[in-house]
Amino acid sequence: MKKQLTDFIIRSTQKLTPSCSLLSLEPKDGSKLPEILPGQFVEVAVDAVMLRRPISVCDVDYSANLLWLLVRNAGKGTAALISLPVGSTVNILLPLGNGFTTEGSEVKTGARLLLVGGGVGTAPLFYLGKKLKENGAEITFLTGAKTAAELLLVKEMEAIAPVAVTTDDGSFGEKGFVVNSSVWNQSWDRVYCCGPAPMMKAVAALARNSSVPCEVSLENMMACGLGACLCCVEKTVKGNVCVCSEGPVFNINDLTW
């Protein structure tokens, strides 16, 4: 897939929680969006900071030609991005990274797949869930947050598939972390996960214990997004590799977790 630098216009912004906003963006020159795979990400240039900010793709609406990004206010750059008014132009480098497994024998029709998202990590799983469902898999979402007020995309996911919810304080769904959810009592053919590193490590441990294949999407700090600067490396069984170009999605068997 060819990478491109494209100016986008922000068509809508919607504050979903105190710290997260959902943005829709359309190529400024009217060109068609390139093919973007679930799990791939983009790098957005923001005037407030020097380096681009990597953001995973939450959804792609090819018919409306809109790219959807869920952005968490994690610092100066993302704060500036979510406060841009509708109609603003931002320059985006895309599509980047490898994406989740959406084809092949393990995700065939009828396969039981669990998609586990923590916080803003829910974003790429939403797009992944739509794609896997189209392919005929039986999917279930599991999403967790600190409190009910910080849950993301629950209604949107419910429109696609069953959603299990955990909150740290029990204000919605089951009380606890995603690894405490009762959905783990069911059997799964594959687990997909994106969220904070401690959460992904806990999910990876659960999956490994029950011998279920598991893919995780990492968000190491990065600069170029192209595999050139070698800043975002993760230790793998093959040595240090770039999360931006060889990930962000990794099979847990390739990691040293």
Add this chain to the structure above:
Amino acid sequence: MVNLEVNVGELKLKNPVMTASGTFGYGTEFADLIDLNRLGGFVVKGTTLNHREGNDYPRMAETPMGMLNAVGLQNKGVDYFINHIYPEIKNVDSQIVVNVSGASVSDYVAVAEKIAGLDAINAIEVNISCPNVKQGGMAFGTTTAGASEVTRAIRKVYPKTLIVKLSPNVTDITEIARAVEAEGADSVSLINTLLGMAIDVERRRPKLSTITGGLSGPAVKPVAVRMVWQVAKAVKIPVIGLGGIASGADALEFILAGATAIQVGTANFINPHVTMEIIDYMEGYCKRHNISDIKELIGAINA
């Protein structure tokens, strides 16, 4: 027509715009986004005799108008480069320069000898200025004796254009530049990154796994321009200027300060098209100022 060609030693560049080692991978990473054939040259990332894993994560911290890095020369070694990377890039119509690093003089010599055998590579850039490795690297670049020793040894085995990349982390960079010139270097490139440090105050921890790292980006540009200006007056060999170049005007500053060619580094991460924009700017600038040959601008400040 504007003539943008420049020569660095015997190395002919179609224009003065190169990319800096460690910021452009092997060129192929940017092939979707720019036409590599338009570049004057590109310097592939630091290559050592043996495979190196580099430093632990985190290796990067953004700072005001700059970034610190502590990659630590991660690369798969010179033989991997020769067998797997070189065949992929050797037909690019641009000058490919290999950045050579080592932990000992014999390492540098061994890598330089192997690269000398590659027909499509007409120059090496000797890295005696990497701040992110414990042995070698900057240790050779901060004394005239060390810089001379490495240059002398490589000169014996490397007959093509030999560029030495200088560290700014010294008291007087012109001394080092004169020392490597005396040992037969064909050119010097400067500056490598400035040694820096950043601390996460909430966690009370350094932001880099190595505590200190190399600062690059627009923040270092005035220091780099000053050093290029000093070195260009001190040596007769051509100078390649780099450090924070992010626009055509930035690039011209270095040329006016005395650089024959320039390298673009960190800006490639921010705007992957930046090198193309700089080439276009140079051409437009020359037309606007009735300059038929960019060489007329080298060191042409009215000071």
